[in-house]
Amino acid sequence: MHRLLLALALLGSLPFGQAKDVQPETPRIPSAIFDVKDFGLVGDGATDDTKAVQKAIDKAAAQGGGTVKLSKGNILCGPLTLCSHLRIQVDEGVTLTMLPLARYPGGNLEPADFIGAKGLTDLAVTGAGTIEGQGSDWWPFAKDKSKKRPRMIGLHDCERILIEGVTLRNSPMFHIAIRGKEVTVSKVTVRAPSSKDSANPSHNTDACDVSGRNILVADCDISVGDDNYTCGKDTSNVLIRNCRYGTGHGVSIGSYTGGGVSNFTVRDCVFDGTECGIRIKSDRDRGGHLTHITYENLKMTNVSMPILIYGSYGAKDKRYRDLTKITPEVAATYPAMPLGKTTPVYEDITFRNITATVAAGGRAGLVWGLPEAPVGHLVMENVTIKADLPFGLFNVRQADLKNVKIVTPGGENKIAETSSKVTISK
Numbered sequence: 001m002h003r004l005l006l007a008l009a010l011l012g013s014l015p016f017g018q019a020k021d022v023q024p025e026t027p028r029i030p031s032a033i034f035d036v037k038d039f040g041l042v043g044d045g046a047t048d049d050t051k052a053v054q055k056a057i058d059k060a061a062a063q064g065g066g067t068v069k070l071s072k073g074n075i076l077c078g079p080l081t082l083c084s085h086l087r088i089q090v091d092e093g094v095t096l097t098m099l100p101l102a103r104y105p106g107g108n109l110e111p112a113d114f115i116g117a118k119g120l121t122d123l124a125v126t127g128a129g130t131i132e133g134q135g136s137d138w139w140p141f142a143k144d145k146s147k148k149r150p151r152m153i154g155l156h157d158c159e160r161i162l163i164e165g166v167t168l169r170n171s172p173m174f175h176i177a178i179r180g181k182e183v184t185v186s187k188v189t190v191r192a193p194s195s196k197d198s199a200n201p202s203h204n205t206d207a208c209d210v211s212g213r214n215i216l217v218a219d220c221d222i223s224v225g226d227d228n229y230t231c232g233k234d235t236s237n238v239l240i241r242n243c244r245y246g247t248g249h250g251v252s253i254g255s256y257t258g259g260g261v262s263n264f265t266v267r268d269c270v271f272d273g274t275e276c277g278i279r280i281k282s283d284r285d286r287g288g289h290l291t292h293i294t295y296e297n298l299k300m301t302n303v304s305m306p307i308l309i310y311g312s313y314g315a316k317d318k319r320y321r322d323l324t325k326i327t328p329e330v331a332a333t334y335p336a337m338p339l340g341k342t343t344p345v346y347e348d349i350t351f352r353n354i355t356a357t358v359a360a361g362g363r364a365g366l367v368w369g370l371p372e373a374p375v376g377h378l379v380m381e382n383v384t385i386k387a388d389l390p391f392g393l394f395n396v397r398q399a400d401l402k403n404v405k406i407v408t409p410g411g412e413n414k415i416a417e418t419s420s421k422v423t424i425s426k
């Protein structure tokens with residue numbers, strides 16, 4: 001079946017269209033309120049208040065759920081055990097602070113996620129307060145595979161989730177990591193230093209990793225050290241709307257896309273200083289079928305590469321690693337392989353109403369399909385990009401450029417291309 005889908009995608013025979021708006025179901029949470037200050041909270045930022053917070057959660061669980069309210073103080077806390085039908089409300093002026101590495105249960109060997117759950121329903125983290133991760137002591141372990149780091153919010157196989165209003169800062173690893181159904185992330189601010197910060201780089205501090213079905217990310221303000229957003233395998237019906245993105249690796253799909261990603265839309269967003277604006281990444285050992293992908297009404301300033309789509313994420317040969325310097329001649333040498341069940345196949349991707357100015361030395365964009373699986377129908381409409389290096393289209397079955405103005409020192413719409421069919425029209 002997978003080979004049939006691959007073949008149909010490559011022939012352009014699948015019925016493609018534009019993703020619709022997404023309105024996930026919201027959590028169903030009882031009206032009961034459990035204020036942590038009634039469960040022995042100290043809230044001085046030095047005392048470990050894990051027991052007080054957990055007592056409030058346990059009381060809510062015993063009564064069928066409700067809101068655990070954090071209404072005062074700087075609440076120092078370790079990992080929490082959640083229940084279904086639960087809201088954690090962090091009020092304005094309150095900071096919920098993760099225990100530092102030296103005091104965190106399990107240390108950097110077996111730490112549990114801070115706000116973590118598996119297989120629950122109806123969960124919310126809301127309020128105008130702040131969750132602080134104290135991640136700087138953890139970040140140096142990013143490249144040490146023998147060490148582990150907790151995620152700030154980690155929810156797996158959960159349904160009806162809402163993250164709204166809170167400010168998340170300096171997570172040891174990912175700030176939000178969710179796999180589930182009916183997920184809303186709204187009006188959330190996420191902050192961590194850039195991974196290129198020479199004094200205190202924060203590696204793998206992804207802001208919002210959400211995979212699954214029926215996902216809305218709206219009105220967020222995000223600057224971090226890794227992906228501003230990403231999703232992975234078996235993901236469909238995603239809308240990212242009206243978000244502001246600063247430092248980070250951009251709005252991404254991948255790299256693991258097995259089972260596919262479909263009906264994915266990014267709309268009305270602003271990017272300022274991100275490495276990539278839009279990025280789709282995968283490789284032959286982790287790919288799937290991506291289709292119905294739409295990006296529209298985006299403004300990008302000082303980004304390193306506004307658009308990056310490729311299927312050679314794990315390439316070992318150094319010729320293929322620096323994506324700003326891949327030429328048609330180099331791309332043409334990338335070896336073909338037989339189609340397989342994990343071949344990345346990209347089809348029906350649209351970029352519409354996009355303006356971008358690229359940082360000095362940056363590339364206008366790159367769409368680079370595998371030789372055995374060229375990128376399918378690609379549309380760029382009303383797109384203006386100014387950059388030092390040209391846009392590359394390599395192994396693209398059909399690219400339709402309508403009212404596109406890509407300006408580089410070499411001229412206007414001087415596209416670098418190989419093994420691609422490109423049509424440019426007004």
